[in-house]
Structures are given as structure tokens and as C-alpha cells.
Amino acid sequence: MFLEVDASSITVVPFERTADPALVEAISQHPVALIGDVLQRMGMMAAAIRPRTAIRPLAGSVLPVLVREGDNLAIHRSLDEARAGDVLVVNAQGDVNRAVFGGLLGAGCVARGIAGVVIDGALRDVEEFEELGLPVYSRGVSPAGPYKHGPGSVGLPIACGNVVCTGGDVIVGDGDGLIVLPAADLADILARVERQAAYEVDLKAGLVGGARR
Ligand SMILES: O=C([O-])CC(=O)C(=O)O
Numbered sequence: 001m002f003l004e005v006d007a008s009s010i011t012v013v014p015f016e017r018t019a020d021p022a023l024v025e026a027i028s029q030h031p032v033a034l035i036g037d038v039l040q041r042m043g044m045m046a047a048a049i050r051p052r053t054a055i056r057p058l059a060g061s062v063l064p065v066l067v068r069e070g071d072n073l074a075i076h077r078s079l080d081e082a083r084a085g086d087v088l089v090v091n092a093q094g095d096v097n098r099a100v101f102g103g104l105l106g107a108g109c110v111a112r113g114i115a116g117v118v119i120d121g122a123l124r125d126v127e128e129f130e131e132l133g134l135p136v137y138s139r140g141v142s143p144a145g146p147y148k149h150g151p152g153s154v155g156l157p158i159a160c161g162n163v164v165c166t167g168g169d170v171i172v173g174d175g176d177g178l179i180v181l182p183a184a185d186l187a188d189i190l191a192r193v194e195r196q197a198a199y200e201v202d203l204k205a206g207l208v209g210g211a212r213r
């Protein structure tokens with residue numbers, strides 16, 4: 001950790017990242033709305049969790065983090081477990097009145113190759129993320145700073161924006177919002193998304209053609 005604090009109150013559980021990065025990259029080129037349609041419109045996070053940068057898409061492997069409201073010790077600890085291509089997904093208890101993430105942690109994420117951050121709670125230093133090139137999503141923004149006492153967890157399944165997120169799941173975000181996908185089904189989901197995308201291109205071309213007549 002870049003902070004000198006005791007993190008013994010944080011439970012850390014290892015997990016496997018099995019998603020093929022090429023498949024993650026390929027599916028992230030499609031709209032979240034379309035991916036969600038293919039999944040029978042399930043698996044999307046609560047609409048209240050909004051993009052705080054214009055950087056698109058967000059895509060990677062879920063690194064799940066649980067914190068107490070207003071406390072971010074587990075987020076600091078999670079950076080030691082992060083691998084390039086991870087997305088920090090944080091259950092911060094939906095609390096929007098105290099930020100648990102900011103520009104310093106953002107710089108730490110970029111240094112570790114973290115691909116994005118999603119917080120069911122608040123962040124601050126919101127102007128810094130664009131320049132860092134780090135896509136961030138959150139339920140809220142607040143200048144009030146966090147405590148660093150714990151407890152919390154890194155690597156255990158969490159709830160975020162009403163969706164269960166397990167370590168190694170795939171998460172994709174665009175301007176509409178976020179969706180979480182099981183890594184094992186990624187190739188199959190991508191094939192279905194590509195079929196649906198081709199169908200919609202044809203449909204749209206027909207509509208535009210029709211409008212001209
Ligand atoms: O103080 C914190 O841990 C959150 C924050 O503002 C930062 O990371 O810059």
C-alpha cells in the first residue's frame with residue numbers, strides 16, 4: 001500500500017481471472033444495451049451508477065472490494081492484489097455523502113494497469129480522472145474524505161448496483177451504464193451479440209431507407 005496503515009482488518013481472498021482479454025476487448029466494442037438485450041435484459045447495474053468521465057468503453061475483469069460506508073482501507077489494500085486489466089468494483093454501501101475514492105488512488109490504479117473503477121458509493125477529485133485516462137463510474141460525488149479503519153474484503157463476491165459481482169467476472173461500461181458477464185460464457189455471449197448487432201444494422205438501414213422514400 002502507498003499508505004503506512006495497518007490493514008489487518010481486511011479479508012483478502014485470491015481468485016482466478018479466466019476471461020480471454022481478446023474476447024473482453026471484442027465484446028466491449030458493442031453497446032451495453034445490446035449486450036443486455038442478448039442476456040434477456042438482465043445483469044445491468046442500477047441506473048444510479050453513472051459514468052464520471054467521457055472515457056469509453058470500460059472493460060475488464062472484476063476485482064471485487066467491500067468497504068464500510070465512508071471507509072476506503074480495503075480499496076487501498078486491493079491495489080496490492082490488482083493485475084493489469086482488472087476493474088475495481090466496490091460495494092461502498094451506496095453511501096453518497098463521503099467519498100471512498102479519489103485522484104491519488106486513481107494514480108495508483110493507473111500505475112498498476114487497472115482498466116477502470118466502479119463504486120456503489122461516492123468518489124471525489126472528479127476532474128482528475130479524465131487526465132489520468134481512467135474510466136470511473138459511481139453513484140455519487142462528494143468532497144468529504146474517507147476514513148481508513150476497515151473492515152472490508154478484497155476478492156470475495158459483492159453486491160454492486162444490485163448485481164452480484166464475483167472475482168473474475170467480466171464488466172463492460174459505456175455511456176448508458178454497466179453490465180456484468182460470467183467469464184465462462186463470454187465466447188457464446190459475444191457470438192450472440194455479433195448476430196444481434198448485424199441484425200440491427202440491417203434493420204436500421206431499412207428504416208433509414210424507408211424514411212427516404
Ligand atoms: O483520500 C483518499 O483515500 C481518497 C482520495 O481523495 C484520493 O485517493 O485522492
Ligand SMILES: [Mg+2]
Nearest residue numbers: 102103104125
Ligand atoms: Mg484526493
